[in-house]
Amino acid sequence: MAELVGLTGNDAGAEALKDVNPDVVAVFPITPQTELMHKFSAYANDGVVETELIPVESEHSAQSACFGSAAAGARTATATSSQGLALMSEICYITASTRLPVVMPVVNRALSGPINIHCDHSDSMALRDAGWIQIFSENAQEVYDNTIQAFRIGEREDVLLPVMVCLDGFILSHTMEPVELLGPEAAQKFVGEYHPAFSLLDTDNPISIGPLHLTDYYFECKRQEVAAMENARHAVADVGREYGELTGRNYGIFEKYKLDDADVAIIALGSTCGTAKVAADQAREKGIKAGVLKLRMFRPFPGDEIAEIVNAVGTVAVMDRSISFGLRGGPLFNEVRSFVNGGCPQLVNYVYGLGGRDINATEIESIFAELVRIKKSGDTGELYRYIGLRE
Amino acid sequence: MSSTTAAKKPKRPHGYRRPDTLTDAPTHFCPGCGHGIVHRLVAEVIDEMGLRESAIAVAPVGCGVLAYDYWKIDVSEAAHGRTPAVATGIKRVQPDKLVLSYQGDGDLAAIGTAEIIHTANRGENITVLFINNAIYGMTGGQMAPTTMLQQKTATTQAGREARVHGNPIHVCELLATLDGSAYLERVSLSSPSNVRKGKKAIKKAFETQLAGLGFSLVEFLSPCPTYWRMNPVEALKHIDQALSKVFPPGVVKDKTREEGKDA
Numbered sequence: 001m002a003e004l005v006g007l008t009g010n011d012a013g014a015e016a017l018k019d020v021n022p023d024v025v026a027v028f029p030i031t032p033q034t035e036l037m038h039k040f041s042a043y044a045n046d047g048v049v050e051t052e053l054i055p056v057e058s059e060h061s062a063q064s065a066c067f068g069s070a071a072a073g074a075r076t077a078t079a080t081s082s083q084g085l086a087l088m089s090e091i092c093y094i095t096a097s098t099r100l101p102v103v104m105p106v107v108n109r110a111l112s113g114p115i116n117i118h119c120d121h122s123d124s125m126a127l128r129d130a131g132w133i134q135i136f137s138e139n140a141q142e143v144y145d146n147t148i149q150a151f152r153i154g155e156r157e158d159v160l161l162p163v164m165v166c167l168d169g170f171i172l173s174h175t176m177e178p179v180e181l182l183g184p185e186a187a188q189k190f191v192g193e194y195h196p197a198f199s200l201l202d203t204d205n206p207i208s209i210g211p212l213h214l215t216d217y218y219f220e221c222k223r224q225e226v227a228a229m230e231n232a233r234h235a236v237a238d239v240g241r242e243y244g245e246l247t248g249r250n251y252g253i254f255e256k257y258k259l260d261d262a263d264v265a266i267i268a269l270g271s272t273c274g275t276a277k278v279a280a281d282q283a284r285e286k287g288i289k290a291g292v293l294k295l296r297m298f299r300p301f302p303g304d305e306i307a308e309i310v311n312a313v314g315t316v317a318v319m320d321r322s323i324s325f326g327l328r329g330g331p332l333f334n335e336v337r338s339f340v341n342g343g344c345p346q347l348v349n350y351v352y353g354l355g356g357r358d359i360n361a362t363e364i365e366s367i368f369a370e371l372v373r374i375k376k377s378g379d380t381g382e383l384y385r386y387i388g389l390r391e
Numbered sequence: 392m393s394s395t396t397a398a399k400k401p402k403r404p405h406g407y408r409r410p411d412t413l414t415d416a417p418t419h420f421c422p423g424c425g426h427g428i429v430h431r432l433v434a435e436v437i438d439e440m441g442l443r444e445s446a447i448a449v450a451p452v453g454c455g456v457l458a459y460d461y462w463k464i465d466v467s468e469a470a471h472g473r474t475p476a477v478a479t480g481i482k483r484v485q486p487d488k489l490v491l492s493y494q495g496d497g498d499l500a501a502i503g504t505a506e507i508i509h510t511a512n513r514g515e516n517i518t519v520l521f522i523n524n525a526i527y528g529m530t531g532g533q534m535a536p537t538t539m540l541q542q543k544t545a546t547t548q549a550g551r552e553a554r555v556h557g558n559p560i561h562v563c564e565l566l567a568t569l570d571g572s573a574y575l576e577r578v579s580l581s582s583p584s585n586v587r588k589g590k591k592a593i594k595k596a597f598e599t600q601l602a603g604l605g606f607s608l609v610e611f612l613s614p615c616p617t618y619w620r621m622n623p624v625e626a627l628k629h630i631d632q633a634l635s636k637v638f639p640p641g642v643v644k645d646k647t648r649e650e651g652k653d654a
Contacts, residue, residue: 027546029530038531038545045548055534055546055556057501058472083452083471087502115456115468 002247007179009172012140013079013105013165014039015179016147018049019187022103023074023194026054026062030084031117032169033107037079063088063095063102070100071209073199075151077102081169082109082123089127095162096131097225098210101154102162104132105147108270108321109169110355118356119169121269122322124298125331131225133163133232134299136269140177143167145249146296148182151191152239158231166298168271170356182247190246229300236297253302255294258284259309262291264371267306267336268319269295272352272359276319279364290368295332303339310336311343315375317367321353329384346371346380352387363387410434412443416460423623425580425613426454426522430461432590433491433520437464440597447481448491449474451498454528458493472503475510478517489597490517497527500536500560507566514571514605518596521562521608523577524615525634532618536560539637544618563610563643573605573646577638579612581630585640595647604646612638 007015013036017025025044027037044053052069056062062078070076080088085106095102106124110116124134133153137143143165150163167173182190198207213221233253240251257277259265268276273294283290293309293316295302310316318337320330327334333349340347350367353359367387374380409415412434420426437446443464450458452471459466469477474492482490492510499507499521510517526544527533534544534551537559541550551559563575574596578589589611596607612634614626621629642648 027533029527029533029546031530034530034533038533041546042548053546057504057536059502087471112470113468115452 003181003183004178005181006176007140007144008035008174008176009137009140009143009167010036010107010174011039012144012179013147013167014043015181016144016187017077018043019182019184020075020148020151020191021049021184021188022051022077024052024054024066024069024076026056026065026069026078028056028059028062028078028080028084030059030081032109032173033079033081033084033105035173036105036107059084059088060091063091066102066104067091067095067098067100070095070102071098071200073196073201075155075194076100077104079105079107081107082111085123085127086111089130092127092130092132092162094210097221099160099225099228100162101151101160103147103150103154103165104162105143105165105167107169107173108166116355117169119171120321120354120356121166122354124164124166125322127164128299128331131161131229132299133159133161133229133236133297134166135163135236135297136166136295137172138271138273138294140172140175141179141249143172144179144181145243145247145251148187148190149239149243149251151194153232153235155194156231156235156239157197159228159235161225161228161232166270171271180247186246190243233297233300233302251296253297253305255296256309257292257294259291259293259313261289262313263289263375264315264368265291265293265310265313266317266319266364266367267293267295267310267332269298269321269332272319272321275359275361276364279361279368282361282365283368288368288372298332301335303335306336307339307341307343310340310347314344315346315371316344317348317350317371320349320351323351323354346374348374348380348383348385350385350387357388359388410438412437412463414461414463418461419457420454421615421617423614423616423626424454424528425524425611425615428580428586429520429522429589429611429613430458432586432593434462436590436593436597437489440594442489442597445487446489446491447485448493449478449481451494452529453495453498455493455495455498455522456529472498472501473506474498475503475506475515475517475519479510479513479515482515482517486516489600492517492519493522494519495522495528496524496535496537497529500562504536507562508569511566511572511606511608512569514573516600516603516605517607518600519606519608520593521610522613523562523610523638524613525559526615526618528615528618537562537638539633559637561638563608566606566608567644571606572608572644574599574607575610575644576642577610577612577640579630579635579640580614581612581627581635588640599647602647610638612640
């Protein structure tokens with residue numbers, strides 16, 4: 001039934017969109033996302049999908065076109081990276097607050113400046129408060145699976161929020177891996193038909209989209225977004241479980257790798273988790289009980305669940321592929337720390353891989369070794385650290 | 392030939408020589424690309440007008456992104472499509488400098504449409520060098536606003552269709568309607584004689600700026616063999632046979648001439 005093929009992360013995103021067959025897709029090229037929409041454009045041109053493809057003039061227009069299409073009641077998607085996400089950020093907030101479940105693979109790439117085309121998470125992190133669900137992928141298989149699940153998660157009636165499916169630029173987007181595909185029939189059966197409760201096409205029930213909210217209702221509108229995000233916690237877990245029943249690949253809000261007996265652990269997002277698992281195996285061969293918490297769902301943030309694990313391990317490094325200037329350290333670290341609330345005695349931050357700087361298993365193994373040192377000595381030392389940086 | 396070697400030998404009056412304003416860096420452009428030609432023309436004109444110490448360029452996002460590696464003048468990078476706005480800021484502070492905005496058709500006519508129109512409309516006293524190859528080169532051959540009807544691209548795989556994708560934008564003609572634009576010319580890079588016309592146009596644009604007459608732009612019909620799926624020779628022919636028919640070369644607006652007539 002399932003088909004196994006060699007795909008890059010970008011291919012996997014395009015295959016997922018193809019298998020879902022969205023009504024409308026807005027396209028605008030940006031490195032390293034471009035190939036994703038190239039491949040999808042070919043499917044649209046060849047009639048493999050029935051999607052209305054809109055090649056627009058900028059990402060600002062891409063997200064605006066998605067807003068219009070989703071408001072009209074269509075299942076809608078686009079994809080972008082870095083500067084493209086930054087440019088469309090104005091509209092991203094509006095898509096979320098208007099509760100339009102647009103699906104958008106974000107091929108993570110560093111933000112300018114300096115101008116750079118390689119991977120880090122500064123682009124999606126900049127929009128972490130935009131009201132989008134954010135799901136990170138470790139490999140091409142997860143890009144495919146997450147993109148399909150994103151439609152179900154975002155479109156759930158108690159959620160109705162847009163979803164970013166994050167994948168590491170070049171590391172995933174341009175690397176070929178074996179991917180198991182559902183195929184259009186199973187994928188479309190899984191996502192189901194999209195029947196929005198409110199849409200501009202429903203002329204029997206006329207509505208206004210995006211009316212002015214001043215001191216009267218703006219606050220309540222935001223409070224509803226909070227409630228939707230809370231519901232999304234369950235939606236991500238529920239849809240992941242159901243997808244697991246279909247495919248055998250189970251998805252939760254995070255993945256625990258060798259954490260049950262771990263003395264030390266790291267938390268990371270994206271492709272680094274794959275490297276970290278290798279590093280944990282290597283460390284374990286040397287007698288270090290190392291584990292990895294792979295965070296899949298970054299928004300909504302599963303802080304309580306993370307805190308429970310982190311507090312049990314006691315000595316943990318949080319890996320950030322982006323940085324929060326003036327706050328110190330990266331956003332993931334600071335969010336984890338806010339939930340841990342002193343419960344984890346030894347929590348350190350490693351900022352790594354900015355602008356595509358490579359991170360390898362040996363480096364992560366050295367972090368495990370350092371965590372063991374911290375655990376034994378009881379001295380946490382510097383809280384905010386860098387790895388792979390020339391200083 | 393590197394300029395260091397050239398410097399050691401006595402300069403031949405009519406022989407090939409790398410302009411002083413060009414660095415020794417080999418360009419990253421594809422074989423047969425027009426960017427290298429325009430880079431050289433700009434360098435030659437800057438040399439000839441003695442403007443190397445007073446020229447400031449703003450580089451785009453797109454194939455022209457590395458202009459600062461090739462020109463020995465001050466260059467600032469700008470976000471995608473925003474070079475005319477950045478150039479405006481530079482020129483307002485340094486009105487005595489020659490300020491250039493170098494842009495492709497994606498940067499200028501798609502994502503940066505607002506900036507180019509308003510910069511021209513304000514009559515900003517800058518010069519824009521606009522590379523029109525009717526396609527997005529840097530990202531791999533997608534439809535540009537200047538893509539011709541029926542032209543096949545990565546995002547218009549059955550050819551550009553007016554009903555779905557709109558029509559090719561004629562940038563010079565569009566900007567000519569704005570009172571702030573002073574000199575607009577479209578040139579082709581299809582032959583040596585056309586390249587020489589291109590050089591004259593750059594010189595004229597710089598002179599327009601130096602005379603303080605307002606916004607100037609030179610549009611180059613430039614070959615992109617890679618994403619036109621042609622060899623370089625075919626690409627040059629394609630400029631004459633196809634591109635020049637949609638975008639006729641020539642002076643589209645010249646306030647210096649008009650003002651001459653008035654006087």
